[in-house]
Amino acid sequence: MGVLTRREALLAAAGFAAAGARADENIPAGSSGGDLLAALPGKKPLIQRAFRPPNFETPLADLASLYTGNAVFFVRYHLPVIPRVDTTGWRLQIGGPSAQRSLALSLPELKNSFPHVSVAAVNQCSGNRRGLFSPRVPGVQWRNGAMGNALWTGVRLRDVLQKAGVAADALEVVFNGADTPVLPATPDFVKSLPIDRALDENTLIALEMNGQPLPHWNGAPARLVVPGWTGTYWVKHLTDIRIQPTAFDGFWMKSAYRIPTGAFPTARFVSQETPEATPITEMLVNSLIVSPAPAARLRRGEPAQLAGKAWDAGSGIALVEVSVDGRQSWREATLGRDLGRFAWREFRLPLDTSKGGPLEVAVRARSRNGATQPEALTFNAAGYHDNRVQTLRVEVS
Amino acid sequence: MPPPARHSAPLAAVAAAVAAVSFGDALRAANEGPRAVAAEVTALRDGEGRDLTVGRCIICHSVEYIPANAPAMDRAAWQKTIQKMRDRFGAPITDEEAKQILDYLAANYSGKSG
Numbered sequence: 360m361g362v363l364t365r366r367e368a369l370l371a372a373a374g375f376a377a378a379g380a381r382a383d384e385n386i387p388a389g390s391s392g393g394d395l396l397a398a399l400p401g402k403k404p405l406i407q408r409a410f411r412p413p414n415f416e417t418p419l420a421d422l423a424s425l426y427t428g429n430a431v432f433f434v435r436y437h438l439p440v441i442p443r444v445d446t447t448g449w450r451l452q453i454g455g456p457s458a459q460r461s462l463a464l465s466l467p468e469l470k471n472s473f474p475h476v477s478v479a480a481v482n483q484c485s486g487n488r489r490g491l492f493s494p495r496v497p498g499v500q501w502r503n504g505a506m507g508n509a510l511w512t513g514v515r516l517r518d519v520l521q522k523a524g525v526a527a528d529a530l531e532v533v534f535n536g537a538d539t540p541v542l543p544a545t546p547d548f549v550k551s552l553p554i555d556r557a558l559d560e561n562t563l564i565a566l567e568m569n570g571q572p573l574p575h576w577n578g579a580p581a582r583l584v585v586p587g588w589t590g591t592y593w594v595k596h597l598t599d600i601r602i603q604p605t606a607f608d609g610f611w612m613k614s615a616y617r618i619p620t621g622a623f624p625t626a627r628f629v630s631q632e633t634p635e636a637t638p639i640t641e642m643l644v645n646s647l648i649v650s651p652a653p654a655a656r657l658r659r660g661e662p663a664q665l666a667g668k669a670w671d672a673g674s675g676i677a678l679v680e681v682s683v684d685g686r687q688s689w690r691e692a693t694l695g696r697d698l699g700r701f702a703w704r705e706f707r708l709p710l711d712t713s714k715g716g717p718l719e720v721a722v723r724a725r726s727r728n729g730a731t732q733p734e735a736l737t738f739n740a741a742g743y744h745d746n747r748v749q750t751l752r753v754e755v756s
Numbered sequence: 757m758p759p760p761a762r763h764s765a766p767l768a769a770v771a772a773a774v775a776a777v778s779f780g781d782a783l784r785a786a787n788e789g790p791r792a793v794a795a796e797v798t799a800l801r802d803g804e805g806r807d808l809t810v811g812r813c814i815i816c817h818s819v820e821y822i823p824a825n826a827p828a829m830d831r832a833a834w835q836k837t838i839q840k841m842r843d844r845f846g847a848p849i850t851d852e853e854a855k856q857i858l859d860y861l862a863a864n865y866s867g868k869s870g
Contacts, residue, residue, distance in 0.1 A: 540845075
């Protein structure tokens with residue numbers, strides 16, 4: 360692997376300073392930086408929320424397709440040293456105190472020893488829409504595009520764990536990837552799952568995304584796919600999997616990615632729970648208006664269509680309702696193809712453009728488990744779980 | 757990874773190290789080409805303490821995080837963030853430096869309303 364030593368990484372950082380670099384002078388205080396579109400190697404231009412560690416958001420227009428393209432899929436990292444993994448030398452280590460034996464699987468071994476499985480699933484960053492919070496909260500200021508829907512193909516995590524042998528005392532499974540911090544004191548990005556979620560038939564070690572090998576920036580050569588759960592668990596560039604009888608106590612479980620206990624109706628992660636806080640787990644039922652674009656102008660009398668996506672944590676979408684009269688009445692949108700309960704579902708509804716003036720559209724999705732989108736935000740300091748009823752204001756003229 | 761060529765200039769070593777990072781390509785291209793290629797951001801508003809702030813922060817991250825977060829920040833929030841960077845992430849910042857960085861960020865990037 361082309362891993363930077365820490366000294367090299369420090370030198371590299373110093374180099375950035377020495378070069379004085381480029382970029383805007385006079386970035387105003389209070390500015391969210393606007394939408395700087397910039398391309399990482401192998402990617403199309405995305406909204407650059409941060410260059411290093413790379414955090415790039417998918418523009419709204421690129422969320423229009425049923426599957427989000429690999430070249431426009433969002434990129435989210437916590438640590439700046441991201442090696443391009445050399446697949447010939449790559450081994451996936453599986454072990455830990457609750458594993459009956461240790462394995463070191465090469466990529467061909469991983470590919471050829473287990474049945475291949477595909478699942479269409481939404482990958483949504485826990486902090487998607489943080490930048491829309493009121494009051495504002497610190498963190499990457501994502502708007503709507505820290506998410507996408509893809510067809511993930513690989514092997515079941517369960518099959519790999521069972522090859523290692525899962526002892527009866529197994530409590531959590533812990534995942535590490537090849538990305539590392541610059542400083543030795545910075546906590547490595549390591550995540551855990553409860554054993555039942557790790558053994559769920561839908562949890563995959565994915566090798567492909569939309570029929571292609573995983574892009575580097577989305578976790579090549581292998582990443583975890585945890586359908587229904589937020590992106591923080593979808594560990595990229597997987598290198599190590601440990602089965603253990605105790606709760607993993609790393610920073611990224613104990614201190615980060617946590618929500619107030621009991622504040623949201625999502626799966627519990629009991630071994631990581633305290634009376635105050637618990638890890639974020641499942642996504643909430645949610646929707647996104649993709650078109651018309653925000654602040655679009657529609658021509659009076661010309662056909663126009665509302666379109667977007669709705670998703671939840673795996674119950675599936677029952678219906679999407681649209682109001683154009685200030686929430687007095689709701690009409691059902693037409694749902695698109697069902698790609699499976701973990702994928703998003705397209706919705707469409709013609710808009711009446713016979714009258715001129717402002718048009719305010721509200722959209723709410725309902726899950727097959729009965730959950731629906733609320734009008735108000737459940738404020739939490741980390742800026743997670745914004746699934747408010749979606750609104751759009753356009754002008755008809 | 758092949759060993760870097762032995763040039764005498766330290767910048768060559770830096771360039772080799774940068775090139776080893778996956779986004780090194782992007783950096784080099786960005787210095788030559790248009791803005792559409794993703795690039796490191798190291799510029800912050802002019803002010804007392806800017807160079808120290810940039811110098812410490814960019815050890816681990818590009819600095820567009822700072823203006824992007826300004827709307828959520830005030831002096832107390834910056835103090836908390838600096839403390840977190842030192843205590844949780846191991847940022848090599850002395851007490852005196854932390855004070856200067858706090859003064860700079862509080863003066864230039866406190867956009868929290870209300």
